[in-house]
Amino acid sequence: MRYGLMPVTNLDLPPVSDIKFDAMKPEEIAAQLRCPNGDQAGDVAQRMNHANQSANRACLELLQVATGDRVLEIGPGNGAFAGEIVAGAAQVAYTGLDWSADMVDAARKLNRALVQQGEAAFLQGSSDALPFQRASFDKVLSVHTLYFWEHPERHLNEIRRVMKPGGRFCLAFADRAFMQALPFVAHGFTLYDFPHAERLLRASGFDILAERQLQDTGHSNTGDVVDKVINIIVATVPAFHVSSRPIQQDPGR
Numbered sequence: 001m002r003y004g005l006m007p008v009t010n011l012d013l014p015p016v017s018d019i020k021f022d023a024m025k026p027e028e029i030a031a032q033l034r035c036p037n038g039d040q041a042g043d044v045a046q047r048m049n050h051a052n053q054s055a056n057r058a059c060l061e062l063l064q065v066a067t068g069d070r071v072l073e074i075g076p077g078n079g080a081f082a083g084e085i086v087a088g089a090a091q092v093a094y095t096g097l098d099w100s101a102d103m104v105d106a107a108r109k110l111n112r113a114l115v116q117q118g119e120a121a122f123l124q125g126s127s128d129a130l131p132f133q134r135a136s137f138d139k140v141l142s143v144h145t146l147y148f149w150e151h152p153e154r155h156l157n158e159i160r161r162v163m164k165p166g167g168r169f170c171l172a173f174a175d176r177a178f179m180q181a182l183p184f185v186a187h188g189f190t191l192y193d194f195p196h197a198e199r200l201l202r203a204s205g206f207d208i209l210a211e212r213q214l215q216d217t218g219h220s221n222t223g224d225v226v227d228k229v230i231n232i233i234v235a236t237v238p239a240f241h242v243s244s245r246p247i248q249q250d251p252g253r
């Protein structure tokens with residue numbers, strides 16, 4: 001079943017008027033969203049925190065973090081939402097993995113206390129080669145990352161591998177129909193709708209538990225105010241995963 005969630009806007013972030021919306025070219029915005037880096041990375045991260053807070057809050061709600069959960073976030077940027085995840089239940093252990101070294105540094109600084117207390121860790125890496133043993137995590141989330149994955153099945157297979165059977169995976173992405181009007185998506189974004197993302201997840205061995213669509217008017221990463229449509233899929237790993245590879249024919253028959 002799909003229905004809209006109300007956007008939530010009470011995250012403790014600097015006012016949007018304090019954030020610089022420099023005149024960046026669409027290709028520069030695209031490159032920074034894919035991998036925030038260099039002098040612009042700090043401003044880009046703050047823009048993302050504002051632009052994406054409703055999607056992140058909705059995802060957290062659907063993730064249903066419980067006592068003792070080990071939570072993995074793929075592409076947390078500067079980790080602005082890690083504190084809320086850890087606060088979601090007792091004894092939560094959070095790991096954020098981002099392929100941007102600058103974002104990993106920023107996330108460690110922003111979440112210094114959590115890192116020092118051993119409640120959060122931030123690592124550099126890519127979700128198509130996760131540095132974790134199988135069945136390491138109860139919950140996994142990833143918000144606004146899918147567009148950048150050249151071979152999405154490699155990332156999804158890895159995510160399934162490191163999830164415990166019965167765990168929850170929340171994947172949030174802006175809907176293709178809304179995204180295609182934005183100027184920066186022509187520069188290396190792959191756009192998805194529900195059916196396409198569902199097919200990918202199922203092919204990687206996930207079962208779909210729920211889908212939600214969030215409608216939210218707010219700032220885009222360009223600084224413009226837009227009507228956003230965000231899709232969230234909640235998936236799980238069944239206890240027994242049957243490979244989708246074709247069965248080899250016995251040549252003797």
Ligand SMILES: C[S@@+](CC[C@H](N)C(=O)[O-])C[C@H]1O[C@@H](n2cnc3c(N)ncnc32)[C@H](O)[C@@H]1O
Nearest residue numbers: 034035048052075077098099100126127143145
């Ligand atoms: C558009 S930003 C979104 C950041 C944050 N999740 C949010 O909602 O504001 C994408 C982030 O994910 C990271 N990223 C994208 N794909 C990734 C992957 N496969 N593995 C690790 N990091 C990834 C990028 O470096 C960037 O920090």
